[in-house]
Amino acid sequence: MELQDLEQELARCSACPLRKDAIGPVGWYGNPQSPIVFVGEGPGGVEDDYGCPLIGPSGQLLDKALWATKMTRDRVLTTNIIKCRPKNNRTPDAAEASFCGKLWLSMELAIIKPKVVVALGSVALHYLGNNDMRITRDRGMWFKTEQGIDCIATYHPAYLLRLYGREQVAAKWDVFHDLEAARERAALLAPDYVFMSEEKPDLFKLFKKRVHDYL
Ligand code: URA
Numbered sequence: 001m002e003l004q005d006l007e008q009e010l011a012r013c014s015a016c017p018l019r020k021d022a023i024g025p026v027g028w029y030g031n032p033q034s035p036i037v038f039v040g041e042g043p044g045g046v047e048d049d050y051g052c053p054l055i056g057p058s059g060q061l062l063d064k065a066l067w068a069t070k071m072t073r074d075r076v077l078t079t080n081i082i083k084c085r086p087k088n089n090r091t092p093d094a095a096e097a098s099f100c101g102k103l104w105l106s107m108e109l110a111i112i113k114p115k116v117v118v119a120l121g122s123v124a125l126h127y128l129g130n131n132d133m134r135i136t137r138d139r140g141m142w143f144k145t146e147q148g149i150d151c152i153a154t155y156h157p158a159y160l161l162r163l164y165g166r167e168q169v170a171a172k173w174d175v176f177h178d179l180e181a182a183r184e185r186a187a188l189l190a191p192d193y194v195f196m197s198e199e200k201p202d203l204f205k206l207f208k209k210r211v212h213d214y215l
Pocket of ligand 1: 043
């Protein structure tokens with residue numbers, strides 16, 4: 001199966017109750033050939049509006065961190081565990097993450113076959129690793145996903161945005177080092193791949209605002 005076919009199936013998904021409160025499922029963005037995939041938690045309001053993962057404030061911070069580590073969003077692939085925005089931006093629980101992740105993310109990863117996955121924050125870490133892992137303790141450490149892919153976790157950009165002062169600076173450096181380690185490993189395993197374009201893509205030009213179809 002191709003990623004485009006999966007995208008069409010995802011657009012029709014109504015397998016769980018989260019779908020009815022969202023404008024629609026939000027899939028992935030980037031290059032399907034990418035040896036590195038970034039996995040966030042789930043769409044927020046801006047992502048639901050535009051149908052693009054990590055396009056809102058968290059995504060903009062991620063873009064800066066990627067640029068600093070010589071990657072651009074069009075050359076990597078970004079996606080989420082949960083495809084439909086939970087009402088009021090609530091954090092999805094482990095059962096919701098597991099249900100949606102098994103249905104969609106596992107298929108995406110099976111098609112893309114990345115060399116490296118980066119888990120952004122605890123929801124992604126718990127799904128890709130296990131529920132006993134802790135982002136503050138286990139970020140920056142390599143482990144294998146159930147599908148046998150090298151995975152490293154780092155702080156979610158929304159967490160960085162909630163911090164201030166020295167704590168924020170220290171956490172941003174941690175993320176910088178984690179992303180650098182991830183790119184280096186992916187580059188080692190896919191030596192000819194180009195991880196960066198000359199400019200960052202403007203996602204607001206590439207994605208149009210969606211309208212609610214009130215299922
Ligand atoms: N946070 C995420 O984890 N993913 C998004 O797409 C947006 C915010």
